[in-house]
Amino acid sequence: MLIIKERLDEKTISTSYLYRGKIINVRQDMVKDFRDKIAFREVVEHPGAVAVLALNKNNEVILVRQHRQPAGEVLLEIPAGKIEPNEDPLSCARREFIEETGLEAASWEELCCFYPSPGFCDEKIYLFRAEDLTNAVSATSDPEENISIVNIPLSLTVEMISDGRIKDGKTIIALQFALIN
Numbered sequence: 211m212l213i214i215k216e217r218l219d220e221k222t223i224s225t226s227y228l229y230r231g232k233i234i235n236v237r238q239d240m241v242k243d244f245r246d247k248i249a250f251r252e253v254v255e256h257p258g259a260v261a262v263l264a265l266n267k268n269n270e271v272i273l274v275r276q277h278r279q280p281a282g283e284v285l286l287e288i289p290a291g292k293i294e295p296n297e298d299p300l301s302c303a304r305r306e307f308i309e310e311t312g313l314e315a316a317s318w319e320e321l322c323c324f325y326p327s328p329g330f331c332d333e334k335i336y337l338f339r340a341e342d343l344t345n346a347v348s349a350t351s352d353p354e355e356n357i358s359i360v361n362i363p364l365s366l367t368v369e370m371i372s373d374g375r376i377k378d379g380k381t382i383i384a385l386q387f388a389l390i391n
Contacts, residue, residue, distance in 0.1 A: 217244045220251075228252075233292065256333035260303040261290040263384035264315060264340040270361040271388065272343070273381070274310055277356065286360065286370070287378040290335070299323075299336035308346055311359055315340035321387050326379055335380055339387070364388055 220241040229236040235255040242248055264272040273286045291306035293299060300318060308314060319339045326335055362370065367385045370376045376385070 219244055220249075223248070233257075252330060254331040254333070256292075256331055257295070258293040258299070258334045258336070259290055260293060260299050260306060260336045260338060261288050261380045261384060262303050262307045262338050262340050263288055263321065263388055264307065264311070264313070264343060265364065265388060266343050266361060268361075269364050271364055271367060271385065272311055272313065273360045273362055273376075274357045275360055276358075281377075285378050286362075286376050286381065288381045288384050290380060293336075300338065303336070303338045303340070307340060310355075310357060312346060313343050314346035316342035316344070321384075324383065337380065337384055337387070 220243045223240045223242055225237050225239050227235060227237045233256070237253050237255060239251045239253060240248060241251055262272075266272065272289065274289055275284055275286055277284050289307050289310040291302065291309070293302045297305075300320070303318065304314075317340070319341075321337045321339050323334055323336045325331070326333060364385075367376060368389065371382055371385065376382065
C-alpha cells in the first residue's frame with residue numbers, strides 16, 4: 211500500500227456565509243496552509259445524500275428518469291435523495307427508494323461513500339446496494355419531482371455510459387460496482 215505523508219493541510223481562519231438556502235448554503239472560508247500562506251475557498255454546504263443500486267431478478271438496474279435543471283436535460287440515474295436532519299443514511303436510502311420507485315428491498319449493503327465534487331462542495335454520497343426487491347406501495351415522490359422508472363439490463367449499461375445515455379456520476383460509480391461483482 212502506498213502511503214504519502216506530505217503535509218498539505220489547511221486551517222480555517224474565518225468563515226462568512228454568502229447564501230443560505232433550502233438545500234444548500236454557500237460560504238467563503240479564509241484559510242492558512244501549512245506554509246502560512248492565506249487563501250480563500252468557496253464551499254457549497256450540502257447535508258449529504260444517498261444513492262441506491264438496485265438490481266431486480268432479471269439482472270436489470272432500476273433507474274429513474276428526471277429533468278435536472280443544472281444539467282439542462284433529462285438524466286437516467288439510480289434512485290437517490292437528500293439526507294434529512296438527524297436521519298441516518300440507511301433509513302434515508304430505504305425511504306428514498308420507496309418514494310421514487312414504489313419498491314422495497316429485503317437486503318441492503320453499504321458499498322461506499324464518496325465526495326462527488328470535493329473541489330467546491332462538502333456533499334458526501336452514501337451508495338447502497340438493494341436486493342430482493344418487492345412491490346411495496348405506489349411511488350410517493352416529492353411533489354416537485356417528475357420522475358419515471360426505467361429498468362435497464364445491466365449488460366446494456368456499459369454501452370449507455372460510453373455513448374452518453376447515462377451521464378450521472380453517482381450512477382456510473384454504482385454501475386461499476388454492479389459490473390465488477
